[in-house]
Amino acid sequence: MQAQVNIGMVGHVDHGKTSLTRALTGKWTDTHSEELKRGITIKIGYADVAFYKNKKDGRYLPQAQLPKEPASKAEWEMTRRVSFLDAPGHETLMTTMISAANIVDGALLVIAANEPCPQPQTAEHLMVLDVLGIKNVIVVQNKIDLVDEAKAVEHYKQIKAFLKGTTVEKAPIIPISANYNSNIDTLVEAIEKYIPTPARDEAKPAKLYIARSFDINRPGQAIDKIGGGVLGGSLICGTLKVGDKVQLKPGVVRKEKDKDGKETYLPLELTVTSLSTADGTLEVAHPGGLIGVGTTLDPALTKGDSLVGNILGNPAGLGPVLDQPEIEYTLIKREGFENPPLKAAEPLVISSGTATSLGVVVKLKGGVLTLKLKRSIYAEKGQKVALSRRMGQRWRLSAFGIVK
Numbered sequence: 492m493q494a495q496v497n498i499g500m501v502g503h504v505d506h507g508k509t510s511l512t513r514a515l516t517g518k519w520t521d522t523h524s525e526e527l528k529r530g531i532t533i534k535i536g537y538a539d540v541a542f543y544k545n546k547k548d549g550r551y552l553p554q555a556q557l558p559k560e561p562a563s564k565a566e567w568e569m570t571r572r573v574s575f576l577d578a579p580g581h582e583t584l585m586t587t588m589i590s591a592a593n594i595v596d597g598a599l600l601v602i603a604a605n606e607p608c609p610q611p612q613t614a615e616h617l618m619v620l621d622v623l624g625i626k627n628v629i630v631v632q633n634k635i636d637l638v639d640e641a642k643a644v645e646h647y648k649q650i651k652a653f654l655k656g657t658t659v660e661k662a663p664i665i666p667i668s669a670n671y672n673s674n675i676d677t678l679v680e681a682i683e684k685y686i687p688t689p690a691r692d693e694a695k696p697a698k699l700y701i702a703r704s705f706d707i708n709r710p711g712q713a714i715d716k717i718g719g720g721v722l723g724g725s726l727i728c729g730t731l732k733v734g735d736k737v738q739l740k741p742g743v744v745r746k747e748k749d750k751d752g753k754e755t756y757l758p759l760e761l762t763v764t765s766l767s768t769a770d771g772t773l774e775v776a777h778p779g780g781l782i783g784v785g786t787t788l789d790p791a792l793t794k795g796d797s798l799v800g801n802i803l804g805n806p807a808g809l810g811p812v813l814d815q816p817e818i819e820y821t822l823i824k825r826e827g828f829e830n831p832p833l834k835a836a837e838p839l840v841i842s843s844g845t846a847t848s849l850g851v852v853v854k855l856k857g858g859v860l861t862l863k864l865k866r867s868i869y870a871e872k873g874q875k876v877a878l879s880r881r882m883g884q885r886w887r888l889s890a891f892g893i894v895k
Contacts, residue, residue, distance in 0.1 A: 494780025696808025720793030
């Protein structure tokens with residue numbers, strides 16, 4: 492069964508997002524060698540889970556924590572299947588976090604009880620959710636096992652003060668200990684209550700943002716056994732079926748250059764050969780949840796997340812690729828954050844969908860800018876984008892805008 496809703500895990504580095512994902516799903520999403528070595532999330536992790544409700548007492552639990560006795564299992568009925576995206580919390584990985592936030596329907600803002608609130612990325616991640624219009628947010632007060640009751644209450648008051656005046660001022664705050672599976676049932680109940688499954692339009696042509704891409708073949712694989720490249724992402728509209736002929740944009744860089752001497756992009760034509768979730772295969776994929784799409788692409792094109800940021804879809808529903816988007820923008824203002832007006836020739840990072848690209852401001856006029864991008868992106872008119880500027884040694888989220 493396919494998941495119906497995507498929920499992002501966001502918050503400051505080392506506040507327990509990955510541990511909470513494991514408590515809810517039974518899966519540890521940090522699997523890459525560099526993540527294991529450094530102890531932080533670097534790439535977008537993801538895991539699916541089914542939620543269950545007890546028919547007698549109304550208690551909720553994730554599938555990983557259901558009782559093992561057959562008689563007890565009969566008391567539980569499944570309410571919904573959910574996909575979790577574990578976003579990086581480190582300040583140097585903000586653009587990756589923004590990419591994850593672009594494909595979620597709600598979020599868990601994880602805040603550790605053993606550190607003052609807010610920490611830098613706690614504030615910045617909440618700002619991203621606000622900019623992208625994600626209003627279904629639950630605050631998770633994690634690591635309550637590391638503080639006494641008085642400090643937990645004091646920290647709760649800090650969270651309330653931090654949320655005051657924001658779009659999620661009335662968000663529920665659930666205290667938990669992810670490492671000890673404490674209060675997970677209450678959190679699941681809050682998710683079911685406060686993060687509903689949004690309405691989806693399956694009549695539109697299919698569009699799927701690519702969040703991961705893989706070569707699933709092992710070294711030494713026999714030539715006749717080599718499988719095509721696999722794309723991972725979430726359908727935002729339409730449906731996908733095995734056998735569908737689809738297109739990938741922007742695609743890959745052409746060898747030849749255009750009349751201005753710039754390399755252009757070649758959309759990729761491909762066929763869907765398989766559809767899968769964490770639980771098995773699908774014949775038809777619907778919007779919501781994370782899916783893997785097997786394709787006829789050369790796996791050399793998909794290895795190492797090289798196609799992240801592309802959009803896959805029915806060619807009839809896809810617009811042009813942009814290399815100089817015009818954006819109506821608004822600078823972000825917040826206490827303690829100096830954010831002077833943008834300047835011509837200033838470098839900016841644009842985040843649109845799951846795509847991230849570096850660009851230079853070539854035109855500024857009346858709250859509208861034009862960016863000349865190093866790498867083209869796919870973005871539609873009216874789409875929300877986030878803009879980050881260089882501040883010191885890192886990129887900081889500085890503005891948001893709408894593609895004109």
